[in-house]
Amino acid sequence: MSNITLKKISQSLGLSISTVSRALKNHPDISEQTKKRVRELAESLEYEPNAFAIQLRTKDSRIFGLLVPTVSNHFYESCIQAIEEESRKAGYTVIILQSGDDPETELANLRLCRQNRVSGVFACITPNTSNVQPFLKLEDAGIPVIFFDKVPDFEACNKVCTGDIEAAGIAAERIIAKQKKQVLAILGNPNLSITKKRMTAFKAAFEKNIATAKLQIVHANNTKDAFDLTHEAFQQAKRPDAVFCMSDEILAGTMKALQLLRVKFPKEAGIISISNGVLPKLYYPEITYVETSGFKLGKTAFNRMMSRLSGSTFVQEITVESVLVEGGSL
Amino acid sequence: MSNITLKKISQSLGLSISTVSRALKNHPDISEQTKKRVRELAESLEYEPNAFAIQLRTKDSRIFGLLVPTVSNHFYESCIQAIEEESRKAGYTVIILQSGDDPETELANLRLCRQNRVSGVFACITPNTSNVQPFLKLEDAGIPVIFFDKVPDFEACNKVCTGDIEAAGIAAERIIAKQKKQVLAILGNPNLSITKKRMTAFKAAFEKNIATAKLQIVHANNTKDAFDLTHEAFQQAKRPDAVFCMSDEILAGTMKALQLLRVKFPKEAGIISISNGVLPKLYYPEITYVETSGFKLGKTAFNRMMSRLSGSTFVQEITVESVLVEGGSL
DNA sequence: AACATTTTCGCAAACGTTTGCGGTGTATTT
DNA sequence: AAATACACCGCAAACGTTTGCGAAAATGTT
Numbered sequence: 252m253s254n255i256t257l258k259k260i261s262q263s264l265g266l267s268i269s270t271v272s273r274a275l276k277n278h279p280d281i282s283e284q285t286k287k288r289v290r291e292l293a294e295s296l297e298y299e300p301n302a303f304a305i306q307l308r309t310k311d312s313r314i315f316g317l318l319v320p321t322v323s324n325h326f327y328e329s330c331i332q333a334i335e336e337e338s339r340k341a342g343y344t345v346i347i348l349q350s351g352d353d354p355e356t357e358l359a360n361l362r363l364c365r366q367n368r369v370s371g372v373f374a375c376i377t378p379n380t381s382n383v384q385p386f387l388k389l390e391d392a393g394i395p396v397i398f399f400d401k402v403p404d405f406e407a408c409n410k411v412c413t414g415d416i417e418a419a420g421i422a423a424e425r426i427i428a429k430q431k432k433q434v435l436a437i438l439g440n441p442n443l444s445i446t447k448k449r450m451t452a453f454k455a456a457f458e459k460n461i462a463t464a465k466l467q468i469v470h471a472n473n474t475k476d477a478f479d480l481t482h483e484a485f486q487q488a489k490r491p492d493a494v495f496c497m498s499d500e501i502l503a504g505t506m507k508a509l510q511l512l513r514v515k516f517p518k519e520a521g522i523i524s525i526s527n528g529v530l531p532k533l534y535y536p537e538i539t540y541v542e543t544s545g546f547k548l549g550k551t552a553f554n555r556m557m558s559r560l561s562g563s564t565f566v567q568e569i570t571v572e573s574v575l576v577e578g579g580s581l
Numbered sequence: 582m583s584n585i586t587l588k589k590i591s592q593s594l595g596l597s598i599s600t601v602s603r604a605l606k607n608h609p610d611i612s613e614q615t616k617k618r619v620r621e622l623a624e625s626l627e628y629e630p631n632a633f634a635i636q637l638r639t640k641d642s643r644i645f646g647l648l649v650p651t652v653s654n655h656f657y658e659s660c661i662q663a664i665e666e667e668s669r670k671a672g673y674t675v676i677i678l679q680s681g682d683d684p685e686t687e688l689a690n691l692r693l694c695r696q697n698r699v700s701g702v703f704a705c706i707t708p709n710t711s712n713v714q715p716f717l718k719l720e721d722a723g724i725p726v727i728f729f730d731k732v733p734d735f736e737a738c739n740k741v742c743t744g745d746i747e748a749a750g751i752a753a754e755r756i757i758a759k760q761k762k763q764v765l766a767i768l769g770n771p772n773l774s775i776t777k778k779r780m781t782a783f784k785a786a787f788e789k790n791i792a793t794a795k796l797q798i799v800h801a802n803n804t805k806d807a808f809d810l811t812h813e814a815f816q817q818a819k820r821p822d823a824v825f826c827m828s829d830e831i832l833a834g835t836m837k838a839l840q841l842l843r844v845k846f847p848k849e850a851g852i853i854s855i856s857n858g859v860l861p862k863l864y865y866p867e868i869t870y871v872e873t874s875g876f877k878l879g880k881t882a883f884n885r886m887m888s889r890l891s892g893s894t895f896v897q898e899i900t901v902e903s904v905l906v907e908g909g910s911l
Numbered sequence: 912a913a914c915a916t917t918t919t920c921g922c923a924a925a926c927g928t929t930t931g932c933g934g935t936g937t938a939t940t941t
Numbered sequence: 942a943a944a945t946a947c948a949c950c951g952c953a954a955a956c957g958t959t960t961g962c963g964a965a966a967a968t969g970t971t
Contacts, residue, residue, distance in 0.1 A: 254722070254927095256926090256927055256928085257927065257928070258927075258928095266950080266951090267950070267951045267952080268927090268928080268929095268951090269928095269929080269930075269950080269951060269952080269953095270949085270950055270951070272927095272928070272929065272930090273929090273930090273950085276929090279948090280948075280949060280950070281948095281949070281950075282948075282949060282950090285949080285950085297718070299692060299695045299696050300696060300927085300928075301637070301696070301698065301926085301927050301928070302696040302697045302698070303632075303633040303634075303636045303637045303642070303697075303698065303926085303927080303928090304633075304637050304926070304927035304928040304929090304956090305927080305928060305929080306633045306928095306956090307631070307633045307634050307637055307926090307927080307928075307955095307956045307957065307958090308927080308928045308929050308930090308955075308956050309928080309929070309956085310956075312633070321662065322652065322658055322661050322662050322665065323658040323659060323662050328652055328653040328658065329653060331652050331677075332651065332652050332653050332679065335652065335677065335678070335679055336679065336681075339678070339679075339686075339689075339690075344676055344678075344693055344697070345676065345677065346674055346675065346676045346677075347661075347665065347675065347676075347677050348665070348669070348674075349662065349665055349666065349669075351666075356669075359669075360669075362629065363674055365629045366629050366630060366631070366632045367632045367633075367674070368631065368632065368633065388627075392584075503863050506863070507863065507864065507865040508865070510864060510865040511865040511866075529653075530863075533833050533836070533837065533860075533863065534837065534840060535837040535838070535840035535841040536841075584957095586956090586957055586958085587957065587958070588957075588958095596920080596921090597920070597921045597922080598921090598957085598958080598959095599920080599921060599922080599923095599958095599959080599960075600919085600920055600921070602957095602958070602959065602960090603920085603959090603960090606959090609918095610918080610919060610920070611919070611920075612918075612919060612920090615919080615920085630957085630958075631956085631957050631958070633956090633957080633958090634926090634956070634957035634958040634959090635957080635958055635959080636926090636958095637925095637926045637927065637928090637956090637957080637958075638925075638926050638957080638958045638959050638960090639926085639958080639959070640926075
């Protein structure tokens, strides 16, 4: 009783398999009456086409592989959500594979994609991925690979990234517009390329304007660091009247310190951060942030995939633009 | 050049398809020498077996369906991570489908699982899922369904939940031990079995003790509700001196309201919640919570699935135990 | 040398679809 | 009445595997 096939339906109805197949696909060759009979029986038997047989025959799996270091991350989550959502709407299924930042697991996951004859791969590579060859081989085999967020240096591939530079600039402009005088900028690990980019952009914005503001830049490797640094800064003689947090990780630490010190924002100090938006909305007032939306990035990556699938072969790097989301913290 | 099949290998080697197939599976019928030849050619050609053809033939997809309201949720994330990780180790692939809390999408996703002839389904249902029949039909077809976290009331099915009763009990005991007098308990949608359980347990704990405390129970469907309800409660003549939040979703709303009203905790009011631990650590002082680990829950669900797949038909509800994690909020 | 055994391999069917092509029967046109 | 057109449907091959069964070749036993 479990598995209904076209064959079974055709036998019950005294039709051929092909007729049943065509009837269910609303093929013009089949009479309305026959279609009706077939549809009704299929319905009542709860027939579900065997996806494997279909792909074996048609060579179109309608499956995307989604490679990601981990699923437990605000930013990736929203990417995943976007990609999965759009894919489902477009009739694709997504299989998500986590590498745990281990290049070997990543490779195994990539093989899984090949075995499942995926229609395309979205990949956010690990920091340790040195060899992009396996990915490019997929491209050679006609399977589009869209890199997102963490992308390889290799040029000839499709990449979708966040606008790191732009985002920091926007935040800086905003602080300047608010005429803040004593600005504390908490950035991440200075070795990370993302940190470098954001720092230069942030500084540049201040230098470009006749900034009367005093700028204090510090680096935090984690939430705890950010907590300590903020705590320290707000016990100086001259307290900051604005804080810029480069990431969620840092914002979390800063906010914790501000809660401890009962600093009232935006009155005593303004806060602005770069985020995908989840964390800033947890506070009251909500934190003003420059959105680097994983969601938007996911959508863009998806669109890129679709245009690749429909023939476009143009290779490019897309940057999703950042927008300022006003909370009440600055 | 793209798709290598057994046939192609067999032709290059002057062997039959079956011999090549057996050679790659290390079948004893094949001589070592032949195996070696086959393996080497397969290797150099980068042969990858066609998963679809295999499943069509063997009827074993080695795919799990993972149904979840959304992937963007601290708790689900950790469940997903655990399930995906374990599955991969066991040679299974996971396809993750989000319902967005829409029962219709959920149903569509379930169909997708059937079409892909999944080996099993992990399901965390939406609050609005009224009809469990479609899930049970999968069971009838021999496909195990393991419900986790948000599970249906229906008894004859496999469920893995957090220790709802236990966790709520622990939280209640804690509040009682602190001799709170005016307790606000914010629970979720009253239709959810998880809500019902937590509520009864919470109430029971209060009734068991010679509770002089006044207990006010309200229901929030989302973060916004929780914000409003908290805001309201703290503007009553008699303010709560303790708040119990049933979930992260609720805690987020409550904390936002408390920040708005500048309620000092734990001095003016104690807070305790049930959480997986990420959110509580964002505040200062950190929120005291009863930990219900999504990770642990995921692992348990996976184990349950495996034992189902290996024959066990015993239907049961498993509860993963909860522990109290002291913050400074109560 | 005849027979029995074992090793090694190939044949062919099956899994559930899709689809090109051809074959009926009926209606329409000359 | 013959020819043409059309509507409707079935045959059979193909997709890439796995696997029971049988066959040939090699080896071992009397």
